[in-house]
Amino acid sequence: MTEAERPGQGRRVLIVDDEPDLRELLSTSLSFAGFEVAVASNGNTALAQVADFAPDVVVLDVQMPDMDGFTVTRKVRARGHTMPIVFLTARDTTDDAVAGLTVGGDDYVTKPFSLAELVARIVAVLRRSDSTRVESPSLQVGDLVLDDDAHEVTRAGKTIDLSPTEFTLLRFLMENAGRVLSKSKILDHVWEYQWDGDGAIVETYMSYLRKKIDTPFDTPLLHTKRGVGYMVKDPS
Amino acid sequence: MTEAERPGQGRRVLIVDDEPDLRELLSTSLSFAGFEVAVASNGNTALAQVADFAPDVVVLDVQMPDMDGFTVTRKVRARGHTMPIVFLTARDTTDDAVAGLTVGGDDYVTKPFSLAELVARIVAVLRRSDSTRVESPSLQVGDLVLDDDAHEVTRAGKTIDLSPTEFTLLRFLMENAGRVLSKSKILDHVWEYQWDGDGAIVETYMSYLRKKIDTPFDTPLLHTKRGVGYMVKDPS
DNA sequence: GGCGATTCTCAGCAAACTCTCAGGATCAGG
DNA sequence: CCTGATCCTGAGAGTTTGCTGAGAATCGCC
Numbered sequence A, B: 001m002t003e004a005e006r007p008g009q010g011r012r013v014l015i016v017d018d019e020p021d022l023r024e025l026l027s028t029s030l031s032f033a034g035f036e037v038a039v040a041s042n043g044n045t046a047l048a049q050v051a052d053f054a055p056d057v058v059v060l061d062v063q064m065p066d067m068d069g070f071t072v073t074r075k076v077r078a079r080g081h082t083m084p085i086v087f088l089t090a091r092d093t094t095d096d097a098v099a100g101l102t103v104g105g106d107d108y109v110t111k112p113f114s115l116a117e118l119v120a121r122i123v124a125v126l127r128r129s130d131s132t133r134v135e136s137p138s139l140q141v142g143d144l145v146l147d148d149d150a151h152e153v154t155r156a157g158k159t160i161d162l163s164p165t166e167f168t169l170l171r172f173l174m175e176n177a178g179r180v181l182s183k184s185k186i187l188d189h190v191w192e193y194q195w196d197g198d199g200a201i202v203e204t205y206m207s208y209l210r211k212k213i214d215t216p217f218d219t220p221l222l223h224t225k226r227g228v229g230y231m232v233k234d235p236s
Numbered sequence C: 001g002g003c004g005a006t007t008c009t010c011a012g013c014a015a016a017c018t019c020t021c022a023g024g025a026t027c028a029g030g
Numbered sequence D: 001c002c003t004g005a006t007c008c009t010g011a012g013a014g015t016t017t018g019c020t021g022a023g024a025a026t027c028g029c030c
Helices: A020-032 A043-053 A069-078 A095-101 A115-129 A164-175 A183-190 A200-213 B020-032 B043-053 B069-078 B115-129 B164-175 B183-190 B200-213
Strands: A012-016 A036-040 A057-061 A085-090 A107-111 A138-141 A144-147 A152-155 A158-160 A222-225 A229-232 B012-016 B036-040 B057-061 B085-090 B107-111 B138-141 B144-147 B152-155 B158-160 B222-225 B229-232
Touching: A012 A020, A012 A043, A020 A036, A020 A057, A020 A115, A020 B069, A036 A043, A043 A057, A043 A069, A057 A069, A057 A115, A069 A085, A069 A095, A085 A095, A085 A115, A107 A115, A115 A164, A115 A183, A138 A164, A144 A164, A164 A183, A164 A200, A164 A229, A183 A200, A183 A229, A200 A222, B012 B020, B012 B043, B020 B036, B020 B057, B020 B115, B036 B043, B043 B057, B043 B069, B057 B069, B057 B115, B069 B085, B085 B115, B107 B115, B115 B164, B115 B183, B138 B164, B144 B164, B164 B183, B164 B200, B164 B229, B183 B200, B183 B229, B200 B222
Parallel strands: A012 A036, A012 A057, A057 A085, A085 A107, B012 B036, B012 B057, B057 B085, B085 B107
Antiparallel strands: A138 A144, A144 A152, A152 A158, A222 A229, B138 B144, B144 B152, B152 B158, B222 B229
């Protein structure tokens, strides 16, 4: 397996959340992304795990019954741990509350989020926190280039404007270039978890992407495998 | 027997289903595919078997009377087991019930399915869950190459477009290259189980395949053994 | 508040796909 | 060479799948 397919290869992540279902979802998908995973269901366990497991990054739900994310963060920092933290916040969390959280290399994601987006954020804070790990932040398929840091896509040198969803979808396809992805797999990764729509939305967005990425150029990069799914593929 | 002919060689699979007939069918055909097989008819037995038998992969029916597949999955994961799971779902299952099944290394197959398709999915999740097992994902017979990831077939470097059924049929033939397969055996593996049509459909699809794979080229790879069945064979 | 961008649903259309059938070709055995 | 069995293949009906434009609802930003 290549690096792009297992973006968390060799990295340790601690998941802190009181909801069993969400913990389970994150654990499964981050494991598969190549991370070594530990979980904690409350603040005290989290503090113990930070010391024992020595994670490279923490995913922390800020709304927990016994000890909120602010308190956990303060205690973690007070003990001298400096690893980045990705906070999970409710959509209605106020801006200044979030601003107070995300100092330094930290980041946050609002619930409900898409798995592809969360993994991308985790990988991003890891890259920023570790200057020794100079890893190309851009994906490339043929003459199509996606730069994650700049959040920019170009084809044949020409900048292409994408909406947030289009960008996440394209990144997921490019991370899996040369492999067919079913509509349900795309839904599960690119759309918010527990999304209850059907695959029609994926068809619509593939149509949007094609109009921007394939139609203005000679060689199509996006391919439909009827009855199976979609794929981006290097033409050579 | 070669690796390609026994795709499950040395791997352990646990089958969890409450329907005795389906359990029997799966047990038989996965054994034949080279898997070591254990079965369970309900959730509790399944949990015990996961611990005792230590399967590399689980095939799990999501609709069971005592404990549904999601509950079984949660309990399995809660105990720290990370092996991939292939879920069996009814075709009319609402989309939100299926949502989230394809995160991580898991996959799902809708009932009724074809055995060849199920085995292919099982092999695929196993390959992706185990990065140490660097195994070629493509089958090759002469200059004919079938790439399972890209769901793509080429002959002499030229891409050949196949429908889903044509693809499954060709893969089944190529997995058994050099061996004659009877029409009824092909029906049993490539078409949905309990298919009630006769072998005429196989003749039709062999004709489709020939038109795409043999007719445009010099050397025929698909051969008819009159009164016995069909075979694909390396010309050399 | 207003306006454009974005997200999502939906329905009509086009194309692909599956399967049946029947006439014709081919083969094996006598 | 005859004959029945087997297989091949083209035509076509019925179904499924995917594409796309239109429009409603929402979001974000001035």
